[in-house]
Amino acid sequence: MAIERCHELVEGDALRRDFGWALGVVFRAYLKAGNEATGTLPGGPRGHQVLEAATRQPPVSQSVIAQEIGCDRTVMTYLLDDLEREGLLTRRPDPADRRSRQVVATDKGVERLERLRELIMRAQDFVLQDLDEADRQTLRCLMQRSALRLDSLDPTAPCNVVRDIAAADQA
Amino acid sequence: MAIERCHELVEGDALRRDFGWALGVVFRAYLKAGNEATGTLPGGPRGHQVLEAATRQPPVSQSVIAQEIGCDRTVMTYLLDDLEREGLLTRRPDPADRRSRQVVATDKGVERLERLRELIMRAQDFVLQDLDEADRQTLRCLMQRSALRLDSLDPTAPCNVVRDIAAADQA
């Protein structure tokens, strides 16, 4: 029960103190555990996220889902093909804009999703296995806040991380 | 100054409450900002991590670096080719095991690394822009703890996330 939060990085060398390194390790572990957890689901953890998006009301279009889960629209085409072939969701024309297709989970998809959530939860617990429940909650919340903020930014705009420093980066 | 920690996810739909979703959004934002920040560095943020690993004492082998930063050993081959061609590091045979090559940063590589750290820091601040400094520290620390734990696991072993539930996953 580590009630007090830890606020500094102590262990390890320069690499292990890098936030980007930690992010990569945790992300890859999530992909690995998520792929185990989702089993035969087309797209693995990504397929799960599509299925979550397909339960939204009102229904959302393919391009909205692609943007939300951060994948390319050309990949979304065949990912939805696979999920539709399994009968987990359907594409139907948006009555208000016939260019667009609404992605809607079928009953079978919703049922599968309920079982998937349990399995995905286990994958996430695997990733956060070194934290107690309070720390997991804190981490989940801080990550969600960061993600919500980033999600609201224009995905086509540059991050402008370099700015004035860029000029000094000649070598 | 959000002194009190937040412990529950409140905003958004099912997708936005998913930890895997948040992880993906933050990771992709880090890659995007990191690629901007590292500019012409071969491998982008990944090249930076290799360079960090190349400053370790005692020197480490290619396969150790590949395992630490989570990339394939075959990719490491040409990634090191690129970094070596830029004169940022060298490969030299390990005197204790001539199969193995020690990866060592050159003076030029160390100098480049010092400028890179500043830029990478900015990329990380971009990713965590919605958090104040205390929350960033907390998040960095919790991620590092999770990553250190995952890093110590056998990378070839399955996560065993499914176990008994697997049998019930027929559909």
Place this chain on the structure above:
DNA sequence: CCAACATAGTCTGTCCAGCAGAACATCTGT
């Protein structure tokens, strides 16, 4: 109304990276 432009989805091709497998050099244990 119509022409110009924008947008949603699909398809093609390219590039990068993960993965499997093989080849080769070298090390280790018997």
Place this chain on the structure above:
DNA sequence: ACAGATGTTCTGCTGGACAGACTATGTTGG
């Protein structure tokens, strides 16, 4: 000495990101 394990490199294969083209449809300005 010999068999097996390990480190590096190379060759295919595959999945996904990205750019570009194309079609169908929607939107806007003349």
